[in-house]
Amino acid sequence: MRKASKRWFIVFVMPTLAAFSIAFLIPFFMGLYLSFCEFRTVSDARFVGIQNYIRAFSDNGDFINALWFTVKFTFVAVILINVIAFLLALMLTKRIRGTNLFRTVFFMPNLIGGIVLGYIWQLIINGILFNYGYSIISNSSFGYWGLVALSSWQMIGYMMIIYIAGIQNISNAILEAARVDGASPFRILRSIIIPSVMPSITICLFLTITNSFKLFDQNLALTAGAPSKQTQMLALDIYNTFYGRVGYEGVGQAKAVVFFVLVAVVALMQLYLTRSREVEN
Amino acid sequence: MKKIKFSNVLIFILLLALSVVFLIPIVTVIVNSFKDKFSISQTPFVLPNRETFVGIENYISGINDTGFLSALFWSLFITVCSVAVIVLFTSMTAWYITRIKTRFNSLLYYLFVFSMIVPFQMVMFTMSKMANVLRLxxxxxxxxxxxxxxxxxxxxxxxxxxKSIPISLEEAAIIDGCNRLQTFWHVVFPILKPTAITVAILNTMWVWNDYLLPYLVIGSDYKTIPIAVQYLKGGYGSVDMGAMMAMLVLSILPVVIFYLACQKYIIKGVAAGAVKG
Structure with missing residues (x-):
């Protein structure tokens, strides 16, 4: 029996596990170790303690700037995306003519890749700014709001779908009962709809926060960090630290570890906070 | 339609206006892809006129500059194969480690879950080096x-x-003489089909659009579409805006076709994927 189960383990789990180890597990632990080393290729690693972590923050202000820019971006983008997506979901669950068509249109940008999205919005924003004699890289706030507009355009549709599914799950009987009891639409929204879609809110916040934090392609295509790295987000800063010049691989890896810890802490904190508000049903 | 409520009319108009706003960027790119490359970046919102209209010239130069056809082939090849492989092997793995409860299997499960919150940057350097060494x-x-x-x-x-499939079905299959692979293939996988579609959709959206991973692993020898688009920008010279616009349209086209063909599944897949997440 033991032998048989071992054989099935090889059939069912081994292919995935082998790929998972090579693409993720081993690189992950190697990355953790290498963040305490100086290296160019990996095989020439030399242990240097926490020096890379110190350099990540002290060599230049890039990492701190990128961190601050990412936090500012994430905060505004997450609120905008979720509020608009939720409002759209409310409107699209009212049995209005053309609901399917609207849903199709709002969701479509989500399927377009980050690089392509970046260049589409570069064209739009540069076209508007040209009338005033600017371009998207003349001022970091153009790049900032450009990224906010781009990621709203991209992610609103996705979140809207999740909110619609949540709203459609609310039983009509409860809504009807509230209406008969004379509850105002606002009251119904606050006391029935929002508490019932808390699981959707949890998911959407999780997805928007992690996606905004990890944004890379859009950032690279829209401004590539210009002007002078002011619109560089964390992922792009890490990429540039690794591949921008030789000798900074260790620092790049240390930044990546800090980035990972940040994403994990923020995501888990958010999950904990919103999960605790979900109602049992 | 019994009675048309006034508020619903307002909402309809609002949604219509928002749809137009959502479509403007795409329409702008399409319009500009037919314009002379010098009149694009400064006046993107002007329709082409007799002087600036260039027909499909941008498409020809875009396709030639980037090797778009080969990029399209590699994107299709990589996406279709990856998604098929992912659906097949991960469904088998998930079934096995959920049904056979050993300490090792539950450790594996938590490792898989854990990997979801690790950003790509954490492993990108070591992973691409490893792929190099292993000739991947x-x-x-x-x-x-x-x-x-x-x-x-x-x-x-x-x-x-x-977890939500009753185990009695599988037990019946085993009693009837199926081995584990037959049980999985004939009993479990058909039940998993809707989930398989969800997984396929989510992975297609990811792999098709992925830029950094294929770029780091295989570089520009086998360009995928995102790499081909970014390649136009590469270097320090000025970008041929005409070719760029044409490339953007050509990259969006397959996505739109895919979306319109499988819209029902995509919307369901996104909603279902979120519930599980």
Whole structure:
């Protein structure tokens, strides 16, 4: 029996596990170790303690700037995306003519890749700014709001779908009962709809926060960090630290570890906070 | 329609206006792809006139400059194969580690879940070096990497669904003389089909649009579409805006076709994937 189960383990789990180890597990632990080393290729690693972590923050202000820019971006983008997506979901669950068509249109940008999205919005924003004699890289706030507009355009549709599914799950009987009891639409929204879609809110916040934090392609295509790295987000800063010049691989890896810890802490904190508000049903 | 409510008319108009706003960027790119490259970046919102209209010239130069047809082929090849491999192997893995409860299997499950919150930057350097050493720096090797990288989310979604299947079905199959592989293939996988579609959709959207992973693993020998688009920008020279616009349209086209063809599944897949997440 033991032998048989071992054989099935090889059939069912081994292919995935082998790929998972090579693409993720081993690189992950190697990355953790290498963040305490100086290296160019990996095989020439030399242990240097926490020096890379110190350099990540002290060599230049890039990492701190990128961190601050990412936090500012994430905060505004997450609120905008979720509020608009939720409002759209409310409107699209009212049995209005053309609901399917609207849903199709709002969701479509989500399927377009980050690089392509970046260049589409570069064209739009540069076209508007040209009338005033600017371009998207003349001022970091153009790049900032450009990224906010781009990621709203991209992610609103996705979140809207999740909110619609949540709203459609609310039983009509409860809504009807509230209406008969004379509850105002606002009251119904606050006391029935929002508490019932808390699981959707949890998911959407999780997805928007992690996606905004990890944004890379859009950032690279829209401004590539210009002007002078002011619109560089964390992922792009890490990429540039690794591949921008030789000798900074260790620092790049240390930044990546800090980035990972940040994403994990923020995501888990958010999950904990919103999960605790979900109602049992 | 019994009575048309006034508020609903207002909402309809609002939604219509918003749809126009949502479509403007795409329409702008399409319009500009037919314009002379010098009149694009400064006046993108002007329709082409007799002087600036260039027909399909931008498309020809875009396709030639980037090798778009080969990029389209590699994108299709990598996406289709990766998604098929991911769906097949992760569903098997998820079923096995959910049904056979050993300490090792539950450790595996948590490792898969854990991998979902690790940003790509954490492993990008070591992973691409490793892919190099193991000679996985080609399209086929990339499919293997995608299986490893997509495993987290896919195993997680499949496991969530396997837990809800009554085990008695599988026991009946075993009693009837099926081995585990037959049980999985004839009994479990058909039940998993809707979930398999969800997993396939989510992974297609990811692999098709992925830029950094294929770029780091195979470089520009086998360009995928995102790499081909970014390649136009590369270097320090000025960008041929005409070719760029044409490329943007050509990259959006397959996505739109895919979307219109499988819209029902995509919308369902996104909603279902979120519930499990």
């Amino acid at each position: 720096d080609n399209p086929v090797g990339l499919i293997f990497i995608y299986l490893g990288f997509g495993a987290g989310l896919s195993v997680f979604i499949f496991s969530g669904f396997v």
